[in-house]
Amino acid sequence: MFFQDLDDAESFVDDWAARAAERAQQAQDMATRLQDLSVKATSRDGNVTVSVDNAGVPTDIRLDPEVERWPAQRIAEAVLATMRAAQAQLRKQVREVAAETIGADSEAGRHVLASYDRFSAEDPENGGNAR
Numbered sequence: 001m002f003f004q005d006l007d008d009a010e011s012f013v014d015d016w017a018a019r020a021a022e023r024a025q026q027a028q029d030m031a032t033r034l035q036d037l038s039v040k041a042t043s044r045d046g047n048v049t050v051s052v053d054n055a056g057v058p059t060d061i062r063l064d065p066e067v068e069r070w071p072a073q074r075i076a077e078a079v080l081a082t083m084r085a086a087q088a089q090l091r092k093q094v095r096e097v098a099a100e101t102i103g104a105d106s107e108a109g110r111h112v113l114a115s116y117d118r119f120s121a122e123d124p125e126n127g128g129n130a131r
Helices: 006-035 065-069 072-100 107-114
Strands: 039-042 048-052 058-063
Touching (some): 006 107, 058 072
Antiparallel strands (some): 048 058
């Protein structure tokens, strides 16, 4: 790129530095918001509740006393489905945070969202069933 004079070059560098500082601030804002993000999902029947942290790792599992009468396989399926629903909600919230900070469609936004792609787009309102 060629500049007509030193003022043009200086203006270009100043604009570039301002954009870089703005992107850095946006990234910091996103990181701060994601740091404390957690999501809770409850099964449709209300018997299972799972909380996940900002990485999608379960941090709490609550079972209604009703679950004690269920076969082990049913409990496992209900917990996994509810955990997946919480993770799907997490991905949605991360997308919202990215959109509000760095832009979900920016290169950085796509990179962040790609790290949450392991959580399929399950419908939390449908008991965590996969699409």
